[in-house]
Amino acid sequence: MIEKYLEISPEVKKALEEGKPVVALESTIISHGMPYPQNVETALNVEKVVRDNGAIPATIAIINGKLKAGLSEEEIEYLGKKGYSVMKVSRRDIPYVISKKIDGATTVAGTMIIAEMAGIKVFATGGIGGVHRNAQETFDISADLQELANTNVAVVCAGAKSILDLGLTLEYLETFGVPVIGYQTEELPAFYTRKSGFNVNFRLDTPEEIAEFLKAKWALNLKGGAVIANPIPEEYQMDYDTITKAIEDALKEAEKLGIKGKETTPFLLAKIKEITGGESLKSNIQLVYNNAKLAALIAKSL
Amino acid sequence: MIEKYLEISPEVKKALEEGKPVVALESTIISHGMPYPQNVETALNVEKVVRDNGAIPATIAIINGKLKAGLSEEEIEYLGKKGYSVMKVSRRDIPYVISKKIDGATTVAGTMIIAEMAGIKVFATGGIGGVHRNAQETFDISADLQELANTNVAVVCAGAKSILDLGLTLEYLETFGVPVIGYQTEELPAFYTRKSGFNVNFRLDTPEEIAEFLKAKWALNLKGGAVIANPIPEEYQMDYDTITKAIEDALKEAEKLGIKGKETTPFLLAKIKEITGGESLKSNIQLVYNNAKLAALIAKSL
Amino acid sequence: MIEKYLEISPEVKKALEEGKPVVALESTIISHGMPYPQNVETALNVEKVVRDNGAIPATIAIINGKLKAGLSEEEIEYLGKKGYSVMKVSRRDIPYVISKKIDGATTVAGTMIIAEMAGIKVFATGGIGGVHRNAQETFDISADLQELANTNVAVVCAGAKSILDLGLTLEYLETFGVPVIGYQTEELPAFYTRKSGFNVNFRLDTPEEIAEFLKAKWALNLKGGAVIANPIPEEYQMDYDTITKAIEDALKEAEKLGIKGKETTPFLLAKIKEITGGESLKSNIQLVYNNAKLAALIAKSL
Numbered sequence: 023m024i025e026k027y028l029e030i031s032p033e034v035k036k037a038l039e040e041g042k043p044v045v046a047l048e049s050t051i052i053s054h055g056m057p058y059p060q061n062v063e064t065a066l067n068v069e070k071v072v073r074d075n076g077a078i079p080a081t082i083a084i085i086n087g088k089l090k091a092g093l094s095e096e097e098i099e100y101l102g103k104k105g106y107s108v109m110k111v112s113r114r115d116i117p118y119v120i121s122k123k124i125d126g127a128t129t130v131a132g133t134m135i136i137a138e139m140a141g142i143k144v145f146a147t148g149g150i151g152g153v154h155r156n157a158q159e160t161f162d163i164s165a166d167l168q169e170l171a172n173t174n175v176a177v178v179c180a181g182a183k184s185i186l187d188l189g190l191t192l193e194y195l196e197t198f199g200v201p202v203i204g205y206q207t208e209e210l211p212a213f214y215t216r217k218s219g220f221n222v223n224f225r226l227d228t229p230e231e232i233a234e235f236l237k238a239k240w241a242l243n244l245k246g247g248a249v250i251a252n253p254i255p256e257e258y259q260m261d262y263d264t265i266t267k268a269i270e271d272a273l274k275e276a277e278k279l280g281i282k283g284k285e286t287t288p289f290l291l292a293k294i295k296e297i298t299g300g301e302s303l304k305s306n307i308q309l310v311y312n313n314a315k316l317a318a319l320i321a322k323s324l
Numbered sequence: 325m326i327e328k329y330l331e332i333s334p335e336v337k338k339a340l341e342e343g344k345p346v347v348a349l350e351s352t353i354i355s356h357g358m359p360y361p362q363n364v365e366t367a368l369n370v371e372k373v374v375r376d377n378g379a380i381p382a383t384i385a386i387i388n389g390k391l392k393a394g395l396s397e398e399e400i401e402y403l404g405k406k407g408y409s410v411m412k413v414s415r416r417d418i419p420y421v422i423s424k425k426i427d428g429a430t431t432v433a434g435t436m437i438i439a440e441m442a443g444i445k446v447f448a449t450g451g452i453g454g455v456h457r458n459a460q461e462t463f464d465i466s467a468d469l470q471e472l473a474n475t476n477v478a479v480v481c482a483g484a485k486s487i488l489d490l491g492l493t494l495e496y497l498e499t500f501g502v503p504v505i506g507y508q509t510e511e512l513p514a515f516y517t518r519k520s521g522f523n524v525n526f527r528l529d530t531p532e533e534i535a536e537f538l539k540a541k542w543a544l545n546l547k548g549g550a551v552i553a554n555p556i557p558e559e560y561q562m563d564y565d566t567i568t569k570a571i572e573d574a575l576k577e578a579e580k581l582g583i584k585g586k587e588t589t590p591f592l593l594a595k596i597k598e599i600t601g602g603e604s605l606k607s608n609i610q611l612v613y614n615n616a617k618l619a620a621l622i623a624k625s626l
Numbered sequence: 627m628i629e630k631y632l633e634i635s636p637e638v639k640k641a642l643e644e645g646k647p648v649v650a651l652e653s654t655i656i657s658h659g660m661p662y663p664q665n666v667e668t669a670l671n672v673e674k675v676v677r678d679n680g681a682i683p684a685t686i687a688i689i690n691g692k693l694k695a696g697l698s699e700e701e702i703e704y705l706g707k708k709g710y711s712v713m714k715v716s717r718r719d720i721p722y723v724i725s726k727k728i729d730g731a732t733t734v735a736g737t738m739i740i741a742e743m744a745g746i747k748v749f750a751t752g753g754i755g756g757v758h759r760n761a762q763e764t765f766d767i768s769a770d771l772q773e774l775a776n777t778n779v780a781v782v783c784a785g786a787k788s789i790l791d792l793g794l795t796l797e798y799l800e801t802f803g804v805p806v807i808g809y810q811t812e813e814l815p816a817f818y819t820r821k822s823g824f825n826v827n828f829r830l831d832t833p834e835e836i837a838e839f840l841k842a843k844w845a846l847n848l849k850g851g852a853v854i855a856n857p858i859p860e861e862y863q864m865d866y867d868t869i870t871k872a873i874e875d876a877l878k879e880a881e882k883l884g885i886k887g888k889e890t891t892p893f894l895l896a897k898i899k900e901i902t903g904g905e906s907l908k909s910n911i912q913l914v915y916n917n918a919k920l921a922a923l924i925a926k927s928l
């Protein structure tokens with residue numbers, strides 16, 4: 023039944039059949055993450071990083087109502103050009119995009135779902151969604167966290183942006199039994215920075231150890247994914263105080279302007295980019311490359 | 325094993341075997357929704373609306389410890405006469421009612437569970453439960469929402485009563501990946517009124533489009549249901565300001581009287597009925613008919 | 627696959643194969659619950675209580691990376707001597723302990739998981755985790771509650787300690803469809819005391835009735851466990867006002883000292899023990915024996 027809706031590219035299909043390592047990549051970064059043609063360039067570079075580290079990339083998206091695991095260069099170009107007009111797709115949105123035969127850029131949750139359908143175990147992205155600041159009042163909690171609780175895909179990321187409430191995010195993941203592994207670190211990284219002030223659950227220092235962890239988890243049918251938190255390389259990280267102040271200033275301005283709900287995150291991200299003068303985008307790109315590399319190494323060890 | 329506990333009426337069984345459209349209906353409205361004999365009359369009318377629109381009704385309840393999908397007129401009469409003495413049954417209560425061999429009137433969650441067991445995909449009701457106002461403090465969140473996240477049944481309703489916190493309810497559903505579809509509307513209806521001030525996730529304008537959405541969802545094993553929000557017909561809706569004021573007054577009185585927890589909802593509903601002079605019950609009945617009709621049309625397209 | 631990781635003791639294996647009653651027991655109480663050698667003594671006594679009531683005990687732990695259902699006396703001695711150096715293991719921790727080939731003492735959640743893998747349906751412990759006081763702000767909610775929502779094991783306990791917020795714990799369990807049964811009581815017991823001020827969902831007065839309830843639940847594939855709340859025997863219960871005051875004093879002191887997050891629970895428990903002069907430990911041991919007995923009787927009726 024799923025075959026009717028899911029198209030795995032020939033290269034990815036072959037790799038999966040032969041038991042070769044495959045790494046899923048998301049497409050929200052292509053259509054919503056940065057302007058064209060920088061987005062296409064970055065997407066192709068991420069795929070190259072995966073290949074250079076011995077795995078096959080499978081960029082995930084929905085095109086014309088078909089779930090895609092593995093995009094051609096033309097398809098990446100297509101999504102990159104369409105940009106913001108492509109719908110952002112999380113769990114609840116998938117049936118809509120399919121039944122309307124339209125395009126969709128998959129979030130962390132959306133990508134995990136399609137990766138699992140295709141049989142891909144490791145996924146590299148920038149950062150995961152989480153519990154938003156002030157979620158005690160708003161209940162604004164990303165669907166990514168429930169996906170991590172339920173879907174068997176390891177998500178290699180640079181932690182989560184500290185526009186989220188990282189402490190509450192860790193509590194939520196603990197309640198739902200999702201492990202948070204630090205790669206060569208005891209501290210949860212906060213996307214732009216290697217520091218956050220919060221601890222991960224487990225520090226593991228090699229891709230092999232992470233693969234052993236994942237194999238044990240899934241062999242025991244302990245459903246769900248894992249957060250593999252991979253700190254941004256030191257040379258690309260932003261200054262902790264600068265980024266913290268930028269986020270605080272952005273939060274204050276959002277409050278002053280009465281910005282609420284769904285508008286908050288895009289506002290904060292734009293504001294931070296403005297405050298940090300584009301440095302944040304550069305860091306963002308580099309941390310994705312770094313995650314693609316680690317994901318490839320983990321996939322090879324699985 | 326389930327056969328030992330589940331009794332599907334001959335008519336419903338035949339319809340399911342022949343792939344004919346079936347619509348599940350709940351029984352809390354019979355025993356707890358209004359006085360006898362109006363409740364029995366209404367229940368039979370709802371069934372008639374389903375039939376008039378080309379589907380077979382399957383009213384769901386528990387009688388003498390047996391799960392029932394499809395009630396006879398005698399059984400509806402029996403539940404209607406017993407009224408409030410019938411236990412209201414959600415997920416956690418089902419094993420109790422079975423092991424004690426007693427009767428149960430199923431809530432939205434309870435009805436979804438039995439509908440899924442019987443193989444029924446579409447269910448018409450009045451409104452769903454949700455996140456209660458002040459749930460930030462009380463954690464009072466209806467089990468209906470988890471059922472929507474987990475059980476493969478589409479729930480056609482007129483939204484949710486605004487004695488609930490509709491904004492928090494939408495956030496909760498988003499976190500758990502439950503789609504909220506507006507039938508011919510972009511705005512979430514609020515039971516007695518067509519307006520709420522909140523948007524649905526997707527507007528779909530025909531039963532066929534809704535059926536296509538559901539088919540895609542379940543074909544992909546994207547577990548869980550969907551909220552099909554169907555606004556009350558204009559001629560029966562209550563005045564937005566009147567109902568809003570009635571709810572606010574009722575909330576204030578509840579606070580003044582120190583009414584808390586489980587007592588709050590029945591108190592508010594009784595108070596609103598009192599304030600609106602019975603007009604609310606009339607609206608309630610009409611919106612259920614309206615939902616039964618849409619549910620039949622969706623079931624026919626599935 | 628699971629066989630590679632799970633070792634069921636010969637006695638437990640034989641009992642399961644022959645359909646004889648088995649009761650799971652947790653190991654956190656051994657390594658983290660009290661000092662050596664009292665912990666070993668207690669663990670062996672609990673096993674004896676299970677046997678004396680006609681069932682086979684299966685103490686659950688992880689030793690050297692192997693999941694164990696049924697420990698030898700030597701293994702209990704080993705865990706008891708190692709004490710606090712044994713890692714406390716909940717759902718998210720299991721793959722870590724396995725892949726590192728280390729030891730783990732299982733919490734309620736961890737024990738439920740391994741019991742279910744082994745095919746054991748009833749588990750006796752002291753108290754379950756829950757929603758922590760002030761979780762509205764901290765989101766500190768024990769993973770035990772999600773395990774109860776998802777894993778098919780009945781947990782016989784003396785309720786939950788009132789250092790938790792028992793009202794919020796009941797709301798959370800209700801949302802996730804977990805039944806809370808009171809054994810011969812309508813009131814939820816609060817570990818050290820038979821009273822809490824909160825009601826259970828259902829009162830059942832015999833092990834047979836509880837077994838009938840569980841059989842109905844699982845026959846219908848209503849996934850998840852149940853809380854079987856068994857009040858501490860009257861002769862061992864602590865004075866309600868004394869324990870309430872001790873908890874309030876401990877909470878105040880924690881706040882004054884700025885103790886937060888993970889440090890709170892151990893601090894509170896140590897403080898309460900200090901305030902109550904060791905009487906609380908004695909009560910703790912007696913209520914575990916009492917739960918082991920009821921669990922054996924339920925297992926015999928299943």
Ligand SMILES: [Mn+2]
Binds near residue numbers: 164
């Ligand atoms: Mn959100």
Ligand SMILES: [Mn+2]
Binds near residue numbers: 464465466800
């Ligand atoms: Mn409630």
Ligand SMILES: [Mn+2]
Binds near residue numbers: 196766767768
């Ligand atoms: Mn906690």
